[in-house]
Amino acid sequence: MARQTRERILETSLAMFNAQGEPNVTTNHIADELGISPGNLYYHYRNKDDIIGQLFARYEQRIDDALVVPDGRLPNLEDIWLQLHLVFECMWDYRFVHRDLVDILSRNRKLRLHYARILRRASDNAVAVMRGLAAAGILRASADEIRATADNIALVAAFWLNYDAVRHPRQDGAAVDLGRGIHQVMMLVAPFLRDAERLHLNTLAGAYLR
Amino acid sequence: MARQTRERILETSLAMFNAQGEPNVTTNHIADELGISPGNLYYHYRNKDDIIGQLFARYEQRIDDALVVPDGRLPNLEDIWLQLHLVFECMWDYRFVHRDLVDILSRNRKLRLHYARILRRASDNAVAVMRGLAAAGILRASADEIRATADNIALVAAFWLNYDAVRHPRQDGAAVDLGRGIHQVMMLVAPFLRDAERLHLNTLAGAYLR
DNA sequence: GTCTATAAATGGATAGAC
DNA sequence: GTCTATCCATTTATAGAC
Numbered sequence: 162m163a164r165q166t167r168e169r170i171l172e173t174s175l176a177m178f179n180a181q182g183e184p185n186v187t188t189n190h191i192a193d194e195l196g197i198s199p200g201n202l203y204y205h206y207r208n209k210d211d212i213i214g215q216l217f218a219r220y221e222q223r224i225d226d227a228l229v230v231p232d233g234r235l236p237n238l239e240d241i242w243l244q245l246h247l248v249f250e251c252m253w254d255y256r257f258v259h260r261d262l263v264d265i266l267s268r269n270r271k272l273r274l275h276y277a278r279i280l281r282r283a284s285d286n287a288v289a290v291m292r293g294l295a296a297a298g299i300l301r302a303s304a305d306e307i308r309a310t311a312d313n314i315a316l317v318a319a320f321w322l323n324y325d326a327v328r329h330p331r332q333d334g335a336a337v338d339l340g341r342g343i344h345q346v347m348m349l350v351a352p353f354l355r356d357a358e359r360l361h362l363n364t365l366a367g368a369y370l371r
Numbered sequence: 372m373a374r375q376t377r378e379r380i381l382e383t384s385l386a387m388f389n390a391q392g393e394p395n396v397t398t399n400h401i402a403d404e405l406g407i408s409p410g411n412l413y414y415h416y417r418n419k420d421d422i423i424g425q426l427f428a429r430y431e432q433r434i435d436d437a438l439v440v441p442d443g444r445l446p447n448l449e450d451i452w453l454q455l456h457l458v459f460e461c462m463w464d465y466r467f468v469h470r471d472l473v474d475i476l477s478r479n480r481k482l483r484l485h486y487a488r489i490l491r492r493a494s495d496n497a498v499a500v501m502r503g504l505a506a507a508g509i510l511r512a513s514a515d516e517i518r519a520t521a522d523n524i525a526l527v528a529a530f531w532l533n534y535d536a537v538r539h540p541r542q543d544g545a546a547v548d549l550g551r552g553i554h555q556v557m558m559l560v561a562p563f564l565r566d567a568e569r570l571h572l573n574t575l576a577g578a579y580l581r
Numbered sequence: 582g583t584c585t586a587t588a589a590a591t592g593g594a595t596a597g598a599c
Numbered sequence: 600g601t602c603t604a605t606c607c608a609t610t611t612a613t614a615g616a617c
Binding site: 397413 | 609610611612613
């Protein structure tokens with residue numbers, strides 16, 4: 162039963178953080194929602210930061226898994242597609258992390274370092290994929306352009322949910338269209354593609370918007 | 372003297388919000404820093420939200436001023452340059468707004484609507500500039516590409532400071548290089564420029580990075 | 582306009598019984 | 600493992616004197 166409660170605390174915390182934003186969810190709220198006492202919650206976790214840390218570790222693990230690069234062959238457009246899907250779904254499932262990213266990281270040095278590492282990995286991954294496309298002859302861009310675009314890819318991906326939330330203030334639980342975010346990232350790469358692939362991507366992306 | 376105190380409260384609040392993040396600065400902290408009593412602060416402003424609202428109004432005004440489009444002629448690359456400078460400097464001066472953007476907006480419907488309006492304006496402005504460049508024959512992009520790029524410009528601009536902060540965790544008050552942010556935005560437009568202007572921009576931007 | 586004092590509420594966290 | 604009770608610190612906000 163111990164394992165059970167410990168796990169349920171994490172699940173409920175995640176759901177509440179995502180729904181209301183981490184700063185607006187207290188340990189008391191979580192215990193209340195679970196129907197357990199605050200004391201019990203503090204038996205299982207040292208403090209709120211501990212809970213956040215555990216959730217963050219799972220988030221990091223899933224992002225890491227999503228960013229493995231196909232080995233033994235050059236990456237193609239479909240690989241980008243799949244990776245973006247996995248990454249965006251992960252960010253959606255743990256959207257509380259990005260909602261108050263700077264504030265959360267400011268309170269915990271370890272998370273700060275780990276998150277910087279995630280961004281570095283994402284950006285490096287984008288560079289690798291674009292180099293692969295260049296080597297395959299379907300993308301043309303200078304080293305500087307690749308570097309700058311990789312940064313923009315990581316940035317747009319990391320903050321798309323925030324951008325969408327503030328640009329289209331929605332009532333409460335309305336679902337978000339992750340496809341739009343993926344599309345925006347794709348559009349960062351598109352202008353560097355050979356005409357044929359650019360068109361191919363544009364039709365793919367166009368269909369994706371509805 | 373009343374006017375004085377009222378104004379000083381705003382100035383000090385802004386400085387503290389920027390330095391420590393709005394969630395970490397209480398009305399008591401502000402009064403303390405100013406050497407006045409909490410009661411006095413509440414004489415001048417209804418509550419913390421009121422202070423934030425006043426600061427936000429000034430921010431919005433400055434952004435609006437920065438986004439005026441040159442009239443009577445088509446915009447050129449130098450216009451983008453200037454606009455980006457003004458916008459980034461404004462965002463830097465009021466960086467607390469973006470640091471905890473989603474949380475701040477979630478607490479105040481009016482700010483939410485106003486911020487959505489700012490983003491719309493920024494994005495529309497980017498569309499107008501790109502159309503101008505297209506009309507002048509120095510940019511080539513489809514309507515869809517312009518639309519998507521305009522969104523990405525607004526997004527990268529709005530969250531560049533956050534991205535930079537989490538990517539390069541810096542010790543405290545170290546200055547941020549706004550030029551890098553401007554560069555990243557420029558790189559969103561570059562691939563659509565005619566070869567001559569693309570090179571021109573690349574050298575400009577390259578020099579900009581030191 | 583400004584102060585002191587304090588109420589009222591909340592959040593984080595612990596002690597000790599069961 | 601879990602609960603009740605409670606403490607301590609913080610934060611927002613107000614009352615009333617000067």
